[in-house]
Amino acid sequence: MKKMTAVTGNEALAEALRQINPDVCAAYPITPQTDMMQRFADFVADGLVDTEMMLVESEHSAMSACIGASAGGGRVATATSGPGLALMWEMLYVASGMRCPIVMPVINRALSAPLNIHCDHSDAMGARDSGWIQLWSENAQEAYDNLIMAFRIAEHAGIRLPVMVCMDGFIISHSVGVMDFLSDDKVQRFVGDFTPQEALLDIERPVSYGPLIVTDQYHEYKKAQNEIMDSVFAVTEAVASEFEYLSGRRYGLFESYRLEDAEIGIVVLNSAAGTCKDIIDEARENGVKVGLLKPRLFRPFPYTAVADALSHLKAVCVLDRSDSFGAFAPLFAEIAASLYPREQRPVLLNRIYGLGGRDFMPEHVEAVINEMMDVVSRRIAAMPKKYISLRQYY
């Protein structure tokens, strides 16, 4: 019998880390991640885990410590948010370049200025080219499941790359939702023992980490790094099917919701997908053929599969919770790139919503659906990029 519990997103992730009991965890407090690491610190204080915790003096040092610890030859985790991830930026590239399988929940938060502690995706999107695998999560359950699977993907012998698990700050991290936790035993057996590779602490076989590579090899090194990403899709799917056997919960590279017979579609990441699905159900009752695609694996990005899922539509609205100022927003750019090679492809709209924690309401989804219908029936011309849910000051 399943035991359902009501917990916050941060509690769920702290619980996953307790069950996994990593060798080393280095972290620095930042809202909204803080309360997750506090909970984990409680587990350490009460002896529920025997993880060595490093409570460092900055996120830059947190990631640096994780790199050292991971190179040392053990299982490593950290977590951060918004500006903390931005401060880590230099070291993110080092972590992936050194093939350190570090796992890091990113509790998504806006970037300054102006200062804002609430949810948007600018943090993780700013790190999308850093060579990290990115898994995105709609709610606490998905974040918990993704975090457990992340260790398997990161530590896979053919991958050995860091993974960030993205979850919306406050909206999920601080809101109570229903959770189905797996037993400690199940999680531990699923994640398994850490297998070191080229461990720095293997004193009998000394290795050097972090060489200088000049123009003769750097280019090839980066090509090799890109090629590893190609094998992430199959590993992610294999880990997901094992996880389904364990949990009964099925995860693909993305979630496809009522898309098969749809004419128009929404593409959106994380918690906003929940609101969208509700409104899609309502619209369906009114005869509107609308569906949704919610990416789960954002890096590497499954272009072909996404195109297969979307190319039959007449219009697609990509909702981005971050922007690339003066350009299309990050999620839109990927969807457009997916669909470009197809002869048959939908009209694409890019709508920016919810920056800095602005509420994303059912009426915003309704407006987006109505706009797509107007575009499809040619009542209005498609305006490529627009901010929605703006306050009306004047």
Next chain:
Amino acid sequence: MTTSSLKLKDLVNKDIRLAPGHRMCQGCGAAIVVKMALLAIDKPVVACSPTGCLEVTTCISDYTAWKIPWIHSAFENAAVTLAGVETMYRALKKRGKISQDMTFVVFAGDGGTYDIGLQSLSGVMERGHDLLYICYDNGAYMNTGTQRSGATPLGASTTTSPAGSAVPGKLQTRKDIVKILAAHNIPYVAQACPGHHPDLMRKVQKAVSISGPKFINILSPCHRGWRSKADDAITISKLAVSSCFWPLYEIEQGVTRLTHVPKEKIPLEQFLRPQGRFSHLFRPENEWIIREAQKQIDAEWDLLNKNSCNTENG
């Protein structure tokens, strides 16, 4: 704990764990410092360097001069990178996955220590990681071409504090990094120089025998940046000590002790003269800088004597 002999006849039989063939300049102080320090340690060593001369010259893919495990991750974080390794070591030891004893040593330049790496270093010291941090101090960013750092001495001409007709080189004095580290109340802080190698090696040996965070600042002559002769590293570092520009001392459990008192304290000028970076100071209009620097060094030397347990005033 038994410590092995530091006699030359015994040292020459030891394996030097930084292999020849690295690409450091002939006569580089840093290479000498690293070799001396490694010779003084008997246990297996895991080392870390920040981005800098030592790093780019000792590990260029696919070659490494390090016969020991070694890691470089970035510039501003050598202390915490190695603290991460050391923490994993403790985690794996606790879980029975590692049994050997190991020593952890950072070799970092002054840029990575006094300036960009100070925050990470301070954090590591405060948290009490069991590692030895050695700063090879050559008083400028030598790897990028001799830019001024927080360790550059007063009056030195560097590429970003050049001696010109309006500004006579660097106008600020050096940070006192040893005092900064001592203020962390760590068990062992010291200053050494390769011109006095038995003293240097004894300090390294003592440092690694103490658990907790340790720091040694070691003068590391750089003839490219100092504009001195390539074979002058040892001579100049001895002048640095005799002039009291670079006092040799240690602070163990809060107790300061001079480990060498020059028989005759020579004028600072004698340390400055063989170095092209100070040549402009000998022009009449700039001589006030030498006087000012001498005054500061005298005051610091007096203070050090006052605070030392093994001097008449102490």
